Amino acid sequence: MDLALQAQIPVNRYRPSSPLRVTLQSIEQLTTPGGPNDVRHLVLRWQPGEFDWREGQSVGIVAPGLNAKGRPHPVRLFSIASARDGEDGDGTSLALTVKRFYWTNPDTGEVIPGLCSNYLCDAQAGDQMWMTGPVGREMVPLDWAAPMLLIATGTGIAPFRAFLQQRARLSPAERGQCLLVFGAQTADDLSYRAWMDDLCATDPQLQVVYARSREEKTADGRRMYVQDRLRDHGASAWSLLQDPRAEVYLCGLKGMEDGIDAALADIAAQQSGDWPELRQRLRDEHRLRIEVY
Ligand SMILES: Cc1cc2nc3c(=O)[nH]c(=O)nc-3n(C[C@H](O)[C@H](O)[C@H](O)COP(=O)(O)OP(=O)(O)OC[C@H]3O[C@@H](n4cnc5c(N)ncnc54)[C@H](O)[C@@H]3O)c2cc1C
Numbered sequence: 275m276d277l278a279l280q281a282q283i284p285v286n287r288y289r290p291s292s293p294l295r296v297t298l299q300s301i302e303q304l305t306t307p308g309g310p311n312d313v314r315h316l317v318l319r320w321q322p323g324e325f326d327w328r329e330g331q332s333v334g335i336v337a338p339g340l341n342a343k344g345r346p347h348p349v350r351l352f353s354i355a356s357a358r359d360g361e362d363g364d365g366t367s368l369a370l371t372v373k374r375f376y377w378t379n380p381d382t383g384e385v386i387p388g389l390c391s392n393y394l395c396d397a398q399a400g401d402q403m404w405m406t407g408p409v410g411r412e413m414v415p416l417d418w419a420a421p422m423l424l425i426a427t428g429t430g431i432a433p434f435r436a437f438l439q440q441r442a443r444l445s446p447a448e449r450g451q452c453l454l455v456f457g458a459q460t461a462d463d464l465s466y467r468a469w470m471d472d473l474c475a476t477d478p479q480l481q482v483v484y485a486r487s488r489e490e491k492t493a494d495g496r497r498m499y500v501q502d503r504l505r506d507h508g509a510s511a512w513s514l515l516q517d518p519r520a521e522v523y524l525c526g527l528k529g530m531e532d533g534i535d536a537a538l539a540d541i542a543a544q545q546s547g548d549w550p551e552l553r554q555r556l557r558d559e560h561r562l563r564i565e566v567y
Contacts (some may be wrong), residue, residue, distance in 0.1 A: 275521075275560035276416060283328055283411045290349050293336055293404035296320045298397050299367060304465045311463050312374040313429065314395050315355070318405060319367040325405075326365060329357055329436040330413030330523075330563075333368070334406035337390040349406050350390035353413075353432035353525070353565070357439035370394070371432040371465055413523060413565050418444055420519035423511055424454040425534055427500055428463065430526020431456055433565070435466050437523075438473055441480065449479065451514055453507065457485040457500025457526075483507055501533035508541035515552060521561045528566040 288294045299317040327333075334349030341347050355369040374395040375388030397403070413433055415422070418441065424434045434454055441449045458464050463486075470482045483503050490498035504511060514520055524534060535553070542549035556562035 277560065279416050280411050280414070280560075283331075283414050284326070285331070285409055285411060286407065287325065288406045290334065290336060290346065290406055293334075293406045294320060294324055296325075296403050296405045298399055298401045298403060299361075300399050301395075301397060304371070305462050309460075309462050311459065312395060313463065313465055314372050314374070315465070316370045316372060316394060316397070317361050317367050318370065318403065320405075322364070322366050324366075325368075325408075327354055327358060327368070327408035328414045329354070329440050330415060330433050331408035331410045332433075333370070333408060335370075335390055335394060336404040336406065337393045338404075347389060351407075351409065351567075352394075353429070353436075354408065355432040355435040357436050357443060359439075359443065369435070371429050371435070373429045410565070413525065413563050415521065415523075417450075417519060417521075418448055419450045420521050421451040421514045421517045422453075423514055423520065423522045424452065425500060425504065425522070425524045425526075425530075426454065426456045427526030427530050428458055429465075430524075430530075430565075431465050433525055434523070435469075438470060438480070441477065442473060446477075446479070449477075450517075450519075451479045452481070453511055453514055454480070454482045455485070455500055455504045455507065455511075456482065457487060457503065459488045460486055461489060481507075481510070499533060500530065501537035504534065504537045505540060508537075508544060511538075512541050512545040512547060519561075520556075521563065522556060524564045524566065526566060530566060531564060 296318040299319040302315045304313045332351045337347045352370045355371045360367040372394045375391040485498045485500045485503035487497045492502045539549040
């Protein structure tokens, strides 16, 4: 990773004090209505030239209204799910992948809808919204020819949708080998699966594999989590990581890092490799990128 190049990635063009007005072009539920999870694909639009970004960055959304102190609500971050050309190829729109979030008040036990995710999931096409950003440089790939191991849980797939869109816009010579391991509770939660499977059919260097923790079991009868599916593909993951340019990206649920770390240690042991040594090298060279929330 070239840190000087990374520092040039533009951030914070729009701050909470001066956000960009955007229009919700479309909203589509990715999960089956009435199911346990509600994940939506939103496309936001603005005027030409008002906003640009790189794959792996996020935007902030400001929910309307004021908080208990009479101030605007703090922004919530959402990964940009579109490559830099946007959803229509002209850089004036981007997609978000938003899960309707609920939390339980520890004092009362009351289940409370999360403010911003519910605002977004309830929005209607044509609604005007306030957006900030882009933010984040950590998850932005700079070398598309480098081999990539991508590991996602839940809405952690959002930045990787942007990665795969960008790969699809590059020539085969410009893009490296890519293994994406995507875990969710059920098949219904595997957002963008059909699209990714179609991409694999036309890109022999791309492999996408899935883990459905509530529907699949491991050989020893446990729930199949993303780290278990990674173990199944341990030989190819390990071989990809032997390239000195290889990059590893993790995105999704906080806490997923531990399971992935353990799986990579097991894989290394099977392949007669040294995961702690490789992990340190990946960290030192900024080739291990993690975004969990
Ligand atoms: C870099 C980054 C990228 C992200 N990308 C995505 C993405 O692509 N898709 C996605 O769906 N999410 C994403 N998130 C998560 C997202 O930013 C929000 O955290 C999530 O949507 C919940 O926000 P909310 O406003 O709905 O919930 P909130 O209302 O903010 O509730 C969240 C938590 O805040 C606390 N809280 C809220 N109100 C109170 C109160 N009155 N009293 C006490 N505690 C309270 C609770 O602990 C609760 O669990 C991302 C987060 C980060 C940091």
